[in-house]
Amino acid sequence: MNPITYLRPGSVDEATRLRADFEEAKYLSGGHTLLPSMKQGLARPSHLIDLTAIPGLRGIAVEAGDAALTIGAATRHVEVASSADVLRVVPALAGLAGSIGDRQVRNRGTIGGSVANNDPSADYPAGLLGLGATVVTNQREIPADEYFVGLFDTALEPGEVIVRVRLPVPLAAGYAKFRSAASRYSVVGVFVVRTPQGVRVAVTGAGEGGVFRATALEAALSANFSAEALAGLSIDSGALLRDMNATPEYRANLIMVMARHAVNNMGRVSMYK
Amino acid sequence: MNDRLLKTTNPGGSPLINERLFKSIGKPLQRKEDQRLITGKGRFTDDFSMADQTWAWMVRSPYPHARIVHIDKTAALAMPGVLAVLTGADCMQDGLNAIQHSPVPSTQYDVKLRGPGDTPVFTGQHYLLPVDKARFVGEAIAMVVAETRDQASAAAEAVEVQYEELPWVFDSREAAKPDAPRVWEDIPGNVLVDATFGDIEGTEKAFAAAAHVVTFKSHVGRVTGVGLEPRAALGHYDADGDAYTLYAGSGGAVRQKRELADVLGVDQKKIRVLSFDVGGNFGTRNRLYVEAGLVLWSSKKVGRPVKFRAERSESFLTDYQGRDLVTDVSLAIDRDGKFLAMRAHNLSNVGSVLVSLSPLGKGSGLITGSYDIPLATLRAQAVFTNTMATQAYRSSGRPEVTFAIERLIDRAALQIGMDRVELRRRNLVKPDQMPYMNAVGSTYDSGEYEINMDALLELGDFAGAEARRAEAQSRGKLLGIGFCNYVESSIGTPKERVDLIVHADSVEVVIGTQPAGQGHETSFAQVAADVLNVPFEQVFIIMGDTDVVSAGGGTHSGRSMRHASTIIVLAAEELVMQGRKIAAHVFDVAVDQLAYDDGVFRCLYDNRAWTWFELAAKAAAAKLPPELAAGLRVRFDNEMHTPVFPNGSCMCEIEIDPETGSLEIKRYATIDDVGRCINPLIVHGQAHGAIAQGVGQAMWEGCHIDPATGQPLVGSLMDYGMPRFDNLPSFKNEIAEVLSPTNPFGVKAGGEGGTTGALAVIMSAVEDALLPICGVIEMEMPATPLKVWTAIQEGRKRQREKSPARTDARPEVTA
Amino acid sequence: MTIVSMRVNGVEVSREVPDNILLAYFLREELGMTGTHVGCDTSQCGCCVVHVDGVSLKSCTTLAAQVNGCSVSTIEGLANEGVLHPIQKAFAAMHALQCGFCTPGMMMSAVDLITGHGRPLTEEDVREGMEGNLCRCTGYHNIVKAIITASHEMHAGAGDAQAA
CATH class of the missing domain: 1.10.150.120 ([2Fe-2S]-binding domain)
Structure with missing residues (x-):
């Protein structure tokens, strides 16, 4: 790993100042993507600015009337997975968090880190996009529909810090994922959300441009929220990823299968091995 | 505990083997080695450090095949902390020799592999660093030594290597073609072995007359060992004593010492190799790695100890790899289902340099499997390719040929419309045929194959499988039932040495095997304890340091328990003779007036008697004549050439979700005839791990290469699917003990049988599950969900377009 | 370089180390506690798991500096005065x-x-x-x-x- 200087600011302002001071600096949260990348020489920051010690970046709150859930950026996956609040208002999100990586990864990894990294196979992007979340930074609020731009690419400006995410509480949500035998990341993950305004379906692991909404499925499910409504639909494989795990055609099939399982498992997570 | 009555006892006839007195042998004793390993006190290579130690980092080829035009060290040498940058030219200048791997199996029981036209086998030259070309992605081209590992790594990036890219080939079938890119210019093509065995004329006649001919072709793909301890080596050159010390986990320190002495051009006495706890071997660490030589050589150059530790990504590229065999087999069968003859053509991919032909050779002697096939011919070929070298990998060569014969028989059963168990039953080698010489000249020592098979079918509840299939079907799942028999061989290096030393309170056994988790400190102590009739707790096994272990064959090919138990009892016989002489001297009686029985020396005409420990104490206090001065200590060298043939049967059930193609193992059962089982706790553990390793290859593992670029696609555990907690079931295993007549205890081997059948049994189950939709499948391992789903789509398409290739009684599952 | 202090198996330790040293190597190479192993580069294998403030994590994917001031338990501390856990x-x-x-x-x-x-x-x-x-x-x-x-x-x- 290249030499670094480790910094541990006590405030977001201090963090952004440090980030501005050092061109090659990176923010560090749980570190479970960044540190492996550094070990492999894929990332070579000069400074790591650890955000996890900043007061106020960690924690889970439910807004009055259960309208929305707010999760601090430095909140670890294990905390979301086991939060009584999350389990009460969006159990599928707790399940999603509890399905990331493994026990030790969940003890370190944070929602902010995952969302900032926007790995095309990560789970949280599907959760945020599906729920129609808002990413709150030190500068602004970004709707999830505008936030996830592409593979490992987001609407964040250099130096911008995610402070928290705000997730509207839906009528119900469900998540189903099919994992890679090796990496355990999602080959396809489908997060289905019912809201008073209609159904949102977010797909991770599959798209050439990262997480995306499956609008045809949303329309069908908005008209008739049942697994049967998905029968006869298919996904265009044109913009889907090809790798060792899956062809675009196989991913298209998995999206339909996982969507059906998510619909049948609203309130829960289904994992397919 | 022991699942089958012993049929013969004490086949070698040693007076020291008395089954009635066994206190340790056959018992599931807890391992002696565990105490240190469960408390964090293991001694793995990277746990050792030396004062003033420096770090090595390798500059590795990014190309599968490239000429090394020029290497510029200047920038790297100017980097902070850098002590040396070394290249192949430096190796040449210092007169380093290529590694002598002794790659061609050479015991009288090995099949004789020869080059094309009956020429000697060309091996290539495995220098520590190449001068001329890089021949695979990841090959070490230069080495940087620096004060810290980070500095060495950073400087390695600054070494400027000018390459000229060359055409490459990674697939063995392509490499065998005359116009393929040549890995070595020294020989006309890439084919280094081309040998044919068996009765060609008789086989052809049998095929011509057969009622049925069945064929099967497949490629058993490339995998890697993934021992969880990454390779490491710590080398030190001591200028004062002109001596080298190497810490490096391996499959046998003595071999490493010998080969390093050759490479460095120094006397073996000048090299000490220490190999203590080894974090997984499975064959990958049996052969010398270039880094072991490089740390020693560079230590002399920089005047300080040098340490190398591989990243996991380096291990994926540069650990010796396994399998990679293309097999094409056919079987001639008469109208009653009796096998008449077999033809096989096996093509082994040895990689860029020849490290071992064990996989090809071992498999060659076993192509007919557990079956009485009177005639067979085999063409065995090996080719060089631009890939990492292959080496014996758990059950070297046998899983491949077991896969071939067993899948062939499954196919034959379908083709001729006979039950697959019944077809096997009609052709299994029978106990009264033992010892049985197969059609390619291997002589199976003992075994009760049909009894094993029936016991397995009961253990796995084969009879209940169809009901389970129906139940799975009601849940929309396709259940597949896999079944196979296997026989393998254990040969290995024929020589072993033991030092047996009795102290006043302990017995030391110094031996040249090298476990990587097989529990030698325990099972060998069980043997020594019972042979000498001393407490198990007071026996200590010493291994791994060439200053103590002067000779020995290491651990591979399932040789260790057989060699150790044999040599311990033979040495103990000598030790008894030595003990009687010492006792006679100490107690002032004639030797013939001293008897030895069950651990006690007894004077025949009075009541005096001494145990081993009492005698050792007396001997230590006594002044012994020169010929007895060594005390209760013998050194014994033994050679044992005759192979043994562990065998067994396995069954598994797999559920496939036809919507996703995902597979889940629901049931896995084996019967393994290991000969005498010294410690069933350990042998069962070996079976579990061996199964997982074979299942891994069948379901998840593969060192895939991008056909467009020749680049390995697998560089980490993010890409290489492993057996895991949640993708394996608990197993049902039983041990059969049909003793081998070839050695005193009747030991066969227990470490590899689980792997040997696993490839065949998993793919048998996959085919069985998909049969109603796909008919027989041409699916190469690993059977990933993608491949299974794709096969289902294609099968359904065929079904829609026309009647299926073959009808089957079972209806397709509808979700 | 940075000074990292922590309590390891109940003992306070403090070392001046490069900022990029991982907890696993802090334990192995700075403290000589070689019971914690490193088996991969990608936080997959779990050979390096230790407890930090009572929670398991992968010490090969954690900088020593990140757990500055924390309480770390390793395999060496699992047995209690020679009594196995x-x-x-x-x-x-x-x-x-x-x-x-x-x-x-x-x-x-x-x-x-x-x-x-x-x-x-x-x-x-x-x-x-x-x-x-x-x-x-x-x-x-x-x-x-x-x-x-x-x-x-x-x-x-x-x-x-x-x-x-």
């Missing part, structure tokens, strides 16, 4: 280790899983909960048995898993 006893009794390289991380993960569960574990609990650890030798069969056994000893009186 129930997980250690179970691993030896059930032959849940072969080469022993994965074993320290395996046991540290298992202890966290068991203590976090509140009652004895089922086979399914273990096979899911241990997903962050790989073993290449045992096929997991005996590890599963050992962890279940240890969970019963550690939760003696808490009722068995079937009743839960």
Whole structure:
């Protein structure tokens, strides 16, 4: 790993100042993507600015009337997975968090880190996009529909810090994922959300441009929220990823299968091995 | 505990083997080695450090095949902390020799592999660093030594290597073609072995007359060992004593010492190799790695100890790899289902340099499997390719040929419309045929194959499988039932040495095997304890340091328990003779007036008697004549050439979700005839791990290469699917003990049988599950969900377009 | 360079180290505690699992600086004054280790899983909960048995898993 200087600011302002001071600096949260990348020489920051010690970046709150859930950026996956609040208002999100990586990864990894990294196979992007979340930074609020731009690419400006995410509480949500035998990341993950305004379906692991909404499925499910409504639909494989795990055609099939399982498992997570 | 009555006892006839007195042998004793390993006190290579130690980092080829035009060290040498940058030219200048791997199996029981036209086998030259070309992605081209590992790594990036890219080939079938890119210019093509065995004329006649001919072709793909301890080596050159010390986990320190002495051009006495706890071997660490030589050589150059530790990504590229065999087999069968003859053509991919032909050779002697096939011919070929070298990998060569014969028989059963168990039953080698010489000249020592098979079918509840299939079907799942028999061989290096030393309170056994988790400190102590009739707790096994272990064959090919138990009892016989002489001297009686029985020396005409420990104490206090001065200590060298043939049967059930193609193992059962089982706790553990390793290859593992670029696609555990907690079931295993007549205890081997059948049994189950939709499948391992789903789509398409290739009684599952 | 201080198995330690040193190497190379192993570069294998402030994590994917001021427990601290921990006893009794390289991380993960569960574990609990650890030798069969056994000893009186 290249030499670094480790910094541990006590405030977001201090963090952004440090980030501005050092061109090659990176923010560090749980570190479970960044540190492996550094070990492999894929990332070579000069400074790591650890955000996890900043007061106020960690924690889970439910807004009055259960309208929305707010999760601090430095909140670890294990905390979301086991939060009584999350389990009460969006159990599928707790399940999603509890399905990331493994026990030790969940003890370190944070929602902010995952969302900032926007790995095309990560789970949280599907959760945020599906729920129609808002990413709150030190500068602004970004709707999830505008936030996830592409593979490992987001609407964040250099130096911008995610402070928290705000997730509207839906009528119900469900998540189903099919994992890679090796990496355990999602080959396809489908997060289905019912809201008073209609159904949102977010797909991770599959798209050439990262997480995306499956609008045809949303329309069908908005008209008739049942697994049967998905029968006869298919996904265009044109913009889907090809790798060792899956062809675009196989991913298209998995999206339909996982969507059906998510619909049948609203309130829960289904994992397919 | 022991699942089958012993049929013969004490086949070698040693007076020291008395089954009635066994206190340790056959018992599931807890391992002696565990105490240190469960408390964090293991001694793995990277746990050792030396004062003033420096770090090595390798500059590795990014190309599968490239000429090394020029290497510029200047920038790297100017980097902070850098002590040396070394290249192949430096190796040449210092007169380093290529590694002598002794790659061609050479015991009288090995099949004789020869080059094309009956020429000697060309091996290539495995220098520590190449001068001329890089021949695979990841090959070490230069080495940087620096004060810290980070500095060495950073400087390695600054070494400027000018390459000229060359055409490459990674697939063995392509490499065998005359116009393929040549890995070595020294020989006309890439084919280094081309040998044919068996009765060609008789086989052809049998095929011509057969009622049925069945064929099967497949490629058993490339995998890697993934021992969880990454390779490491710590080398030190001591200028004062002109001596080298190497810490490096391996499959046998003595071999490493010998080969390093050759490479460095120094006397073996000048090299000490220490190999203590080894974090997984499975064959990958049996052969010398270039880094072991490089740390020693560079230590002399920089005047300080040098340490190398591989990243996991380096291990994926540069650990010796396994399998990679293309097999094409056919079987001639008469109208009653009796096998008449077999033809096989096996093509082994040895990689860029020849490290071992064990996989090809071992498999060659076993192509007919557990079956009485009177005639067979085999063409065995090996080719060089631009890939990492292959080496014996758990059950070297046998899983491949077991896969071939067993899948062939499954196919034959379908083709001729006979039950697959019944077809096997009609052709299994029978106990009264033992010892049985197969059609390619291997002589199976003992075994009760049909009894094993029936016991397995009961253990796995084969009879209940169809009901389970129906139940799975009601849940929309396709259940597949896999079944196979296997026989393998254990040969290995024929020589072993033991030092047996009795102290006043302990017995030391110094031996040249090298476990990587097989529990030698325990099972060998069980043997020594019972042979000498001393407490198990007071026996200590010493291994791994060439200053103590002067000779020995290491651990591979399932040789260790057989060699150790044999040599311990033979040495103990000598030790008894030595003990009687010492006792006679100490107690002032004639030797013939001293008897030895069950651990006690007894004077025949009075009541005096001494145990081993009492005698050792007396001997230590006594002044012994020169010929007895060594005390209760013998050194014994033994050679044992005759192979043994562990065998067994396995069954598994797999559920496939036809919507996703995902597979889940629901049931896995084996019967393994290991000969005498010294410690069933350990042998069962070996079976579990061996199964997982074979299942891994069948379901998840593969060192895939991008056909467009020749680049390995697998560089980490993010890409290489492993057996895991949640993708394996608990197993049902039983041990059969049909003793081998070839050695005193009747030991066969227990470490590899689980792997040997696993490839065949998993793919048998996959085919069985998909049969109603796909008919027989041409699916190469690993059977990933993608491949299974794709096969289902294609099968359904065929079904829609026309009647299926073959009808089957079972209806397709509808979700 | 930075000064990192922590309490390791109850002992305060402090070292001046490069900022990029990982916790695993801080333990192994600075403190000489070589029981914690490193088996991969990608936080997959779990050989490096230790506890930080009572929670299991992968020390090969954590900078020592990130746990500055924390309390770290390693395999070396699992036995208490020479008395083996129930997980250690179970691993030896059930032959849940072969080469022993994965074993320290395996046991540290298992202890966290068991203590976090509140009652004895089922086979399914273990096979899911241990997903962050790989073993290449045992096929997991005996590890599963050992962890279940240890969970019963550690939760003696808490009722068995079937009743839960």
